[in-house]
Amino acid sequence: MITTQEYSVCIYRTVCVYWIKVKSYRLKFMRLRWIFIFLIVVAIIYLSFYGVNHRPWIHIKDCLEHPDQYDSKLVTEFDEPRVGEIYADGFLLIQKRIAPILVYSDTTDLVQNEYVGLQAIFHKEGYLKATSVCIAKNREEKIWISVLPVFFVGILFIRYFRFNVTKFQIELRKHA
Amino acid sequence: MPDLMTHVAISHLIKRPFELKQESSKTVPMRTVFYLGTILPDVLSRPFYILFPVTREWVSLYHHPVGFILIATLFALFFDPTIWKRAWMHLMAGGMLHFLLDSFQKQIASGIAWLWPFSWRIYGYGLMEAGDILHYIPLWISLIIIMEMGFYYIRRKRQTHSVKEHLV
Numbered sequence: 646m647i648t649t650q651e652y653s654v655c656i657y658r659t660v661c662v663y664w665i666k667v668k669s670y671r672l673k674f675m676r677l678r679w680i681f682i683f684l685i686v687v688a689i690i691y692l693s694f695y696g697v698n699h700r701p702w703i704h705i706k707d708c709l710e711h712p713d714q715y716d717s718k719l720v721t722e723f724d725e726p727r728v729g730e731i732y733a734d735g736f737l738l739i740q741k742r743i744a745p746i747l748v749y750s751d752t753t754d755l756v757q758n759e760y761v762g763l764q765a766i767f768h769k770e771g772y773l774k775a776t777s778v779c780i781a782k783n784r785e786e787k788i789w790i791s792v793l794p795v796f797f798v799g800i801l802f803i804r805y806f807r808f809n810v811t812k813f814q815i816e817l818r819k820h821a
Numbered sequence: 822m823p824d825l826m827t828h829v830a831i832s833h834l835i836k837r838p839f840e841l842k843q844e845s846s847k848t849v850p851m852r853t854v855f856y857l858g859t860i861l862p863d864v865l866s867r868p869f870y871i872l873f874p875v876t877r878e879w880v881s882l883y884h885h886p887v888g889f890i891l892i893a894t895l896f897a898l899f900f901d902p903t904i905w906k907r908a909w910m911h912l913m914a915g916g917m918l919h920f921l922l923d924s925f926q927k928q929i930a931s932g933i934a935w936l937w938p939f940s941w942r943i944y945g946y947g948l949m950e951a952g953d954i955l956h957y958i959p960l961w962i963s964l965i966i967i968m969e970m971g972f973y974y975i976r977r978k979r980q981t982h983s984v985k986e987h988l989v
Contacts, residue, residue, distance in 0.1 A: 678898050678902075681898055685891050685895045686895070688891055693879055696937075697878045700878060700941070702941075725871065779927070779950075782950065782952025782953070783952040787952070790824045790955065791826065791863070794825040794829040794856075798857055798860055802854075805849060815900045815901065
């Protein structure tokens with residue numbers, strides 16, 4: 646027969662063991678956390694450089710800077726490309742911080758001022774011949790609609806989590 | 822990419838049924854982390870290269886699964902040790918759902934390089950155009966409202982059932 650005192654000692658010991666386990670796990674985690682953070686930051690920096698230097702896709706800016714080198718190459722990357730003036734056999738491609746460039750393509754579905762998805766062959770004379778063109782319908786609306794959920798999730802996050810500056814960690818708020 | 826409204830709405834429609842048995846107030850924090858996972862790949866890349874196109878090559882890393890895994894792990898490491906694993910899992914699940922939804926979209930010049938940095942090949946199903954997805958937002962919102970009403974009804978039914986049992 647277990648007495649009340651023995652029973653309470655048993656519970657106390659179980660709680661102590663559990664607490665020590667939790668505490669040692671916390672300590673181990675806290676010790677390793679900064680090592681993991683350092684390693685991940687290094688990996689991200691390395692992959693960023695790798696991504697920039699080993700991209701197989703050609704950007705229009707490179708073509709315009711070295712036209713001879715990129716003659717007859719397929720260009721897939723543009724800076725926020727929009728359709729400018731539309732002609733019978735092509736259109737003027739307008740980009741941010743890049744001079745307008747003439748693109749020869751089928752113009753049946755094109756709409757002026759709309760964003761466009763484009764793949765085209767670059768010619769050193771300074772024009773492009775489109776291999777595929779597609780209007781990015783409602784892109785501007787899509788961008789503005791996307792702002793709303795960012796605020797919604799941000800507010801929810803701030804409501805349920807807080808950043809503890811002394812422990813340097815994100816914690817659940819007490820009411821959560 | 823589908824817009825973020827679609828991403829968050831679909832993540833809600835997928836995540837919510839798993840929480841039916843739990844109390845709603847207890848599941849909201851981790852659901853928020855799940856939402857965060859679904860918007861994070863776009864939030865970390867799109868605004869930068871829309872506003873400053875020069876940064877495109879530097880930030881596109883976060884819109885690849887491997888880059889996202891790294892950044893989500895980094896973010897999760899800043900959570901309280903008691904919840905960081907759950908937070909990491911919710912971030913990951915949200916992020917992978919984001920990439921899966923993006924794969925359904927028709928891509929001309931960009932897409933999801935699932936195997937990057939081992940391969941630059943872009944994989945996708947090309948089922949629908951990005952602009953067309955926008956028209957489905959009312960549908961997602963209606964589905965959310967119907968689902969929440971259903972959940973409310975089930976909760977009420979459970980509560981009255983437990984009260985009756987208690988009285989008996």
